[in-house]
Amino acid sequence: MFKREIYRKILIYALTFLFAFPLLILILWAFSGQWPWPNLFAESFTLEGWKYFIDPANGALESLATSVIIGAAVTFITLVISIPAGKAMGLYNFPGKGAVKILVLAPLIVPPLAVTMGIHINFMLLGLADKLIGVILVHLIPTLPYSIRIMTHTFEGLGDKFEAQARVLGAGTIQRFIHVTLPLISPGLFSAGILVFIISFSQYLLTFLIGGGRIITFTMLLFPLVNSGDRMLAAVYSLVFIVSALIFTLLMERVLVNPKQKTDHFYI
Amino acid sequence: MFKFRFNKWYPYLLLSPALIVLLLLFLGGVILGLSQSLGYFPVLGLEDPTFKYYLEVWSSTEFLHSLAFSLFISFVSASLTTVIGVFFAYQLLKMRNENKIINFLYKLPIIVPHIIASLMIFLILTQSGILSRFAYHLGIIDEIAQFPRLVFDKNGFGIIAAYLWKQIPFVVLMVYTVLKQINGSFEAAAKNLGASESQVFREIYLPLTAPSIASAFIIIFAFSLGSFEIPYLLGPTYPQTLSVLAYKNYISLDLTQRPYTMVIAMSLTMITVILIIIYRKILSLISRYHID
Numbered sequence: 001m002f003k004r005e006i007y008r009k010i011l012i013y014a015l016t017f018l019f020a021f022p023l024l025i026l027i028l029w030a031f032s033g034q035w036p037w038p039n040l041f042a043e044s045f046t047l048e049g050w051k052y053f054i055d056p057a058n059g060a061l062e063s064l065a066t067s068v069i070i071g072a073a074v075t076f077i078t079l080v081i082s083i084p085a086g087k088a089m090g091l092y093n094f095p096g097k098g099a100v101k102i103l104v105l106a107p108l109i110v111p112p113l114a115v116t117m118g119i120h121i122n123f124m125l126l127g128l129a130d131k132l133i134g135v136i137l138v139h140l141i142p143t144l145p146y147s148i149r150i151m152t153h154t155f156e157g158l159g160d161k162f163e164a165q166a167r168v169l170g171a172g173t174i175q176r177f178i179h180v181t182l183p184l185i186s187p188g189l190f191s192a193g194i195l196v197f198i199i200s201f202s203q204y205l206l207t208f209l210i211g212g213g214r215i216i217t218f219t220m221l222l223f224p225l226v227n228s229g230d231r232m233l234a235a236v237y238s239l240v241f242i243v244s245a246l247i248f249t250l251l252m253e254r255v256l257v258n259p260k261q262k263t264d265h266f267y268i
Numbered sequence: 269m270f271k272f273r274f275n276k277w278y279p280y281l282l283l284s285p286a287l288i289v290l291l292l293l294f295l296g297g298v299i300l301g302l303s304q305s306l307g308y309f310p311v312l313g314l315e316d317p318t319f320k321y322y323l324e325v326w327s328s329t330e331f332l333h334s335l336a337f338s339l340f341i342s343f344v345s346a347s348l349t350t351v352i353g354v355f356f357a358y359q360l361l362k363m364r365n366e367n368k369i370i371n372f373l374y375k376l377p378i379i380v381p382h383i384i385a386s387l388m389i390f391l392i393l394t395q396s397g398i399l400s401r402f403a404y405h406l407g408i409i410d411e412i413a414q415f416p417r418l419v420f421d422k423n424g425f426g427i428i429a430a431y432l433w434k435q436i437p438f439v440v441l442m443v444y445t446v447l448k449q450i451n452g453s454f455e456a457a458a459k460n461l462g463a464s465e466s467q468v469f470r471e472i473y474l475p476l477t478a479p480s481i482a483s484a485f486i487i488i489f490a491f492s493l494g495s496f497e498i499p500y501l502l503g504p505t506y507p508q509t510l511s512v513l514a515y516k517n518y519i520s521l522d523l524t525q526r527p528y529t530m531v532i533a534m535s536l537t538m539i540t541v542i543l544i545i546i547y548r549k550i551l552s553l554i555s556r557y558h559i560d
Contacts, residue, residue: 004465012359012370015352020373022388022433023380025398029391037396037412038404085286088279100283102544107294108487109540111494113511114533115294117518118301121311141293148286202381205496205515219383226387226501235391238384245379 023242029235049236060221060237064244067201067218070132071248074139074200075193078147081140082192083185086151091160108145115141116209123210130212138210139200146199147192154188193252198245218244298537305530312523325531333507335535338493341424341509345431346489352432353439354481358469360440361447377437382430386501389430393418419502426502427509431492439484446480447473479551486547490540510536 029035030049032042053060088094089101107115116138120129128134166180204219211217218241225234303309307318325331356374377385392398400415409415419426454472463471474481499509508516510532517529 008359008363012356012363012367015356016370016373019377019433019437022385022392023376025391026384026388038401040398040401040405081285081289084282088282092279094276094279097279100287103290103295104286106544107290109490109544110294110298111490111511111533111536111540113494113496113514114301114537115297117297117514117530117533118299118304119293119297121304122296122300125311137293140289141297144286144289198379198381202383204381204383209518219381222383223497223501226383226390229390231387231391234387238387241384242380249379 026235026238029231030239032232046232049232052233053236053240058221059216060218060240063216063218063221064240066132066216068244068248070136070139070207070215070217071197071200073136074143075197077136078140078143078196079189079193081144082147082151083189085148086153086188087155089148089152090155090158104148105145107141112142112206116206120209129210130214132215135207135211135215135217138206139203142203142206143196143199146195150188150192150195151185154185158184190252194249197248197252201241201245201248301530301533301537304527305534307527309527312526314527321527321531325528325535330507331510331513331532331535334510334513334532337424337507338509338511339539341427341431341499342489342492344424345428345435345492346485348428349432349435349439349488350481350485353436353484354443354477356436357440357443357447358473360444374437374440377434378441380434382434382495382497383501385430385434386498389426389433389502390419393426393429420504422504422507424499424503427499430498430502431488434498435488435491439481439488442480442484443477446477450476482547482550486543490543493539494536 028042031045031047033044033046033048035042052058056062085104089097089104119138123129123134123138128137162180162184163176166176171179202219203217204223207215207217207220208223211220213220218237222234222237222241225237303317305321307314307316307321309315360370390397394400395412395415395417399418400409400412403409403415418429450473454476455468458468458472494511496511496515500512500515503509503512514529514532514536517525517532
């Protein structure tokens with residue numbers, strides 16, 4: 001019995017190592033100057049890549065800001081739409097619920113690439129293409145299903161008893177929402193918000209198609225670097241990306257989550 | 269009376285913003301894509317619906333090779349991901365004390381985008397990559413060319429590796445959350461009656477998590493099928509996956525090619541719709557195990 005526990009630990013550590021190892025390599029490459037085959041360690045270390053990144057002429061920080069702005073806008077809009085939708089799906093039964101469920105989940109399965117290619121020409125006709133607003137709108141397609149799904153589960157778990165209680169005690173609609181519902185759904189909002197931000201932040205293809213090369217997000221710069229095989233520079237940009245995403249996660253946690261109710265946030 | 273009417277429409281009122289967005293953007297996109305693939309494209313002066321483009325694309329060898337390549341990659345990566353993910357989730361559940369570092373590390377790939385996953389797989393698996401350097405120092409190979417081509421290869425090895433790295437944590441998370449909610453007394457009762465650990469897994473945990481495992485498999489399969497970055501960055505020049513093929517056709521400036529591109533995109537959509545139908549069939553089959 002005890003032996004089995006040790007095997008299990010070794011196995012879990014080994015698998016976790018496999019997930020972490022590529023990130024380790026990424027960090028090494030971000031600081032490596034000369035690192036020819038077959039050396040296991042770089043011959044020289046350098047901050048060249050970081051200097052290139054910081055240099056305003058290369059527009060990296062500006063594009064990072066664009067990504068954050070788009071991500072924040074998408075997160076806000078998606079959450080505002082998903083709270084009532086999740087409440088409806090989680091608390092009520094109504095005719096047509098099955099069809100709505102399919103419509104909500106379908107964008108998870110149908111490739112966003114196909115949807116975006118279909119809608120592109122109409123975005124052009126409506127003057128939404130090549131604009132920030134168009135990119136924000138198109139990012140709603142892959143993000144909404146996740147956040148509605150999370151909010152549905154949140155409301156299912158919560159029930160409507162708390163709100164009813166507050167109503168009995170004389171609280172109005174807005175009071176009920178701010179003082180009762182919002183604090184109770186904040187863990188769900190947190191997981192949804194993070195997931196939505198990450199999906200928007202990571203988006204390449206949709207931004208490229210609808211933004212038409214005019215809206216330069218961070219992934220627009222990263223993609224050609226990876227494609228051309230510039231290992232050091234691509235590693236630098238990648239690290240910046242991962243750290244930015246982590247910082248956002250921590251910020252969201254500060255704002256939304258009561259330290260007493262920290263659980264597994266990513267329940268999808 | 270008023271209250272009754274209010275209650276009746278209330279859920280629809282709550283849903284309306286979401287429905288407007290989904291109907292306009294998502295369903296609108298699918299319908300427009302479908303009509304463009306059928307040759308209804310007023311902007312180009314095409315107004316007569318026809319199956320011509322479908323017939324042409326579906327009979328071309330390039331398309332068929334891409335289709336086979338896409339299905340192969342998605343099936344292999346989704347199967348491996350699900351098996352390894354479920355196994356890992358079960359081991360995590362059985363571990364006596366939760367380990368914060370492991371809990372953090374295994375979730376990290378979820379926030380890493382596909383572009384970066386591709387880069388890391390490239391850094392490790394390419395012929396001058398880390399693995400090849402280890403192989404040299406262990407005396408397995410003497411020169412760079414002896415290391416097998418693991419990225420840009422025709423078997424899609426690099427693509428599958430990147431998908432595994434990115435998607436296993438997703439499955440672990442989905443399945444682990446469900447596993448944790450399963451009532452421990454089932455296991456206690458089974459053990460009391462003399463069940464072994466593998467029996468407990470097969471007879472209790474597996475059937476109870478089957479619906480979420482099935483939905484994880486479908487989501488991953490569909491995602492791999494429609495995803496573009498990883499196969500573009502790590503795939504061979506031939507065959508290309510359907511998503512890469514659609515992208516390359518789309519960005520070519522020749523607008524008369526557009527209906528052909530939309531046929532490829534709609535083929536992807538149709539495969540995923542068929543998947544959803546199969547999924548619902550499977551779900552109704554396995555749901556008889558489900559205890560409510």
